[in-house]
Amino acid sequence: MPLETPVHVANELARRGYNAEPEAVTLLASAPDPGVALERTLETVPDDVVKLTADHVKSAVETRSRSGDPPGQTDPDGTADSADTRPGRDPSVSTGTSAGKSGNGAEDAPVETEGVGGESATAADDTSGSTAGSVGGASGGEPERGRTPADPDEQSVAVEGDFNSTGTGEYSDFVSVFRDRYEKLSSQLRGRVNHRPTDAIESMPGGSEAAMVGMVSDIRSTANGHWLVELEDTNGTFPCLVMKDRDIAELVDELMLDEGVAVDGTLADDGAILFVDSMYFPEVPRTYEPSTADREVEAALISDVHVGSREFEADAWHRFTDWLHTADADSVEYLLIAGDMVEGVGVYPGQDEELDIVDIYEQYERFSEYLKEVPGDVEIVMIPGNHDAVRLAEPQPAFDEELRDIMSAHDARISGNPSTVTVEGVDVLMYHGVSIDEVIAELPDDKASYEEPHKPMYQLLKKRHVAPQFGGQTRLAPEEEDYLVMESVPDVFHSGHVHKLGYGKYHDVLTINSGCWQAQTDFQKSVNIDPDVAFAPIVSLDTLDLRIHDFE
Numbered sequence: 053m054p055l056e057t058p059v060h061v062a063n064e065l066a067r068r069g070y071n072a073e074p075e076a077v078t079l080l081a082s083a084p085d086p087g088v089a090l091e092r093t094l095e096t097v098p099d100d101v102v103k104l105t106a107d108h109v110k111s112a113v114e115t116r117s118r119s120g121d122p123p124g125q126t127d128p129d130g131t132a133d134s135a136d137t138r139p140g141r142d143p144s145v146s147t148g149t150s151a152g153k154s155g156n157g158a159e160d161a162p163v164e165t166e167g168v169g170g171e172s173a174t175a176a177d178d179t180s181g182s183t184a185g186s187v188g189g190a191s192g193g194e195p196e197r198g199r200t201p202a203d204p205d206e207q208s209v210a211v212e213g214d215f216n217s218t219g220t221g222e223y224s225d226f227v228s229v230f231r232d233r234y235e236k237l238s239s240q241l242r243g244r245v246n247h248r249p250t251d252a253i254e255s256m257p258g259g260s261e262a263a264m265v266g267m268v269s270d271i272r273s274t275a276n277g278h279w280l281v282e283l284e285d286t287n288g289t290f291p292c293l294v295m296k297d298r299d300i301a302e303l304v305d306e307l308m309l310d311e312g313v314a315v316d317g318t319l320a321d322d323g324a325i326l327f328v329d330s331m332y333f334p335e336v337p338r339t340y341e342p343s344t345a346d347r348e349v350e351a352a353l354i355s356d357v358h359v360g361s362r363e364f365e366a367d368a369w370h371r372f373t374d375w376l377h378t379a380d381a382d383s384v385e386y387l388l389i390a391g392d393m394v395e396g397v398g399v400y401p402g403q404d405e406e407l408d409i410v411d412i413y414e415q416y417e418r419f420s421e422y423l424k425e426v427p428g429d430v431e432i433v434m435i436p437g438n439h440d441a442v443r444l445a446e447p448q449p450a451f452d453e454e455l456r457d458i459m460s461a462h463d464a465r466i467s468g469n470p471s472t473v474t475v476e477g478v479d480v481l482m483y484h485g486v487s488i489d490e491v492i493a494e495l496p497d498d499k500a501s502y503e504e505p506h507k508p509m510y511q512l513l514k515k516r517h518v519a520p521q522f523g524g525q526t527r528l529a530p531e532e533e534d535y536l537v538m539e540s541v542p543d544v545f546h547s548g549h550v551h552k553l554g555y556g557k558y559h560d561v562l563t564i565n566s567g568c569w570q571a572q573t574d575f576q577k578s579v580n581i582d583p584d585v586a587f588a589p590i591v592s593l594d595t596l597d598l599r600i601h602d603f604e
């Protein structure tokens with residue numbers, strides 16, 4: 053078998069029962085004849101060795117090391133990584149000049165970088181000399197150097213989100229999750245207004261100024277075209293009227309049921325209704341300053357791999373993992389996968405016909421094989437999505453023991469959906485993204501659409517909740533606490549699910565929807581979903597800049 057790429061080499065070694073350091077794989081793949089180098093190495097290593105090191109390879113193969121080269125650098129004949137001849141592209145995402153006022157939330161139009169979607173995503177390759185160019189392998193005289201493994205002492209990753217499910221689905225759980233949501237969101241809104249509980253407002257005289265914090269329990273338009281928004285707190289509900297000719301009427305478009313807001317205004321003469329003057333969302337404070345890493349290090353953010361689907365793009369995946377083995381990916385030390393590892397079974401009607409692997413466990417086994425192609429020094433974190441074999445209702449628990457065992461090869465960190473992953477000081481909120489469909493369905497196109505999948509995520513940030521609405525498309529499981537509230541502001545917000553790539557900044561929070569690794573399925577065709585396939589957004593953790601690689 054030809055061994056021209058690190059992945060081929062790693063696979064061949066695995067087939068023969070060997071594990072290998074990434075550096076060893078790189079050395080072999082970059083040898084003049086990788087096949088010969090591999091044979092020679094295996095002949096010379098002691099019998100008890102199961103993990104090949106770079107030293108094993110070096111002592112077996114004559115490498116013509118050039119002086120000054122970093123360890124692991126050899127003098128390949130330029131055939132390394134030849135599998136991919138298509139350079140990735142680097143749209144050089146700016147740090148995104150975020151704007152957007154919060155306060156009364158009257159407007160929030162952060163100047164985000166363009167979403168890459170539809171046409172632009174498949175536009176001609178960029179030749180502007182971006183770093184991504186080296187994906188394509190040796191281009192000209194300079195031979196390509198392989199990956200230099202990360203120093204584990206410098207890496208740090210902590211994951212929060214593997215909650216303990218106590219919910220039983222009973223009424224009392226709904227009461228407690230509602231109370232907890234109210235507590236958490238009202239504490240975020242408290243500074244904005246001097247609010248009173250609904251029962252206190254009920255006993256205030258007509259004409260008084262009043263403010264309240266509540267969850268939206270109903271939105272109706274009146275006969276005159278005004279908006280009647282009913283807010284609920286832990287004491288009861290109160291009707292609030294937003295007049296159609298006021299600026300704030302536009303905010304009603306952004307409201308979703310069950311989200312928490314604050315309002316202030318004046319009570320009607322009979323005290324039975326509040327005329328709203330201002331409305332506030334929990335929001336990301338305008339003063340928010342994201343944290344960054346202390347060194348040059350990057351994280352690749354992906355999702356929706358969908359292994360097991362006939363449309364899973366294995367070749368693109370190989371190009372991605374091959375690239376991770378190159379010097380261009382030296383600083384990519386983390387890989388965060390935001391759900392839908394596999395295609396699953398029985399997820400939608402007629403799915404059987406699109407399955408390549410029909411057994412769910414086999415799907416995870418295959419996924420695990422693909423994961424092995426990722427260099428061993430890359431720390432992986434993954435959470436489930438709606439195609440994965442965990443309960444559908446959110447928050448979704450982490451994969452169970454059986455699935456963890458299947459996926460144990462790479463020692464990935466496995467957590468629930470959503471989770472906050474702190475990578476070298478940078479908080480990345482990972483949420484698969486099912487509620488994004490709902491935000492898009494409920495809000496006007498300019499606020500949320502599939503073409504700009506980061507914008508509905510802005511709405512979630514503004515509402516400080518990953519899945520505001522109960523009882524809609526997003527299935528929510530009541531737990532003692534509302535784990536779906538964003539109690540703290542993330543530095544990076546990462547989702548997938550809608551299979552569209554888009555990114556931008558919302559009040560300085562880098563927001564990314566990472567696309568997918570599955571070509572359009574017949575089912576998606578029938579519902580008009582045109583996916584962005586095989587992009588890898590790479591975040592620089594020290595600057596929060598982004599480069600996007602295209603492995604299609």
Ligand code: D5M
Nearest residue numbers: 356392400438439489549550551579581
């Ligand atoms: O979701 C991929 C995308 O497809 C996401 O935006 C939801 C959409 N989708 C999934 N199922 C349906 C149905 N039944 N109708 C309409 N749109 C749908 P994924 O989670 O990968 O399936």
Ligand code: FE
Nearest residue numbers: 356392439549
């Ligand atoms: Fe998906």
Ligand code: ZN
Nearest residue numbers: 392437438549
């Ligand atoms: Zn999904």
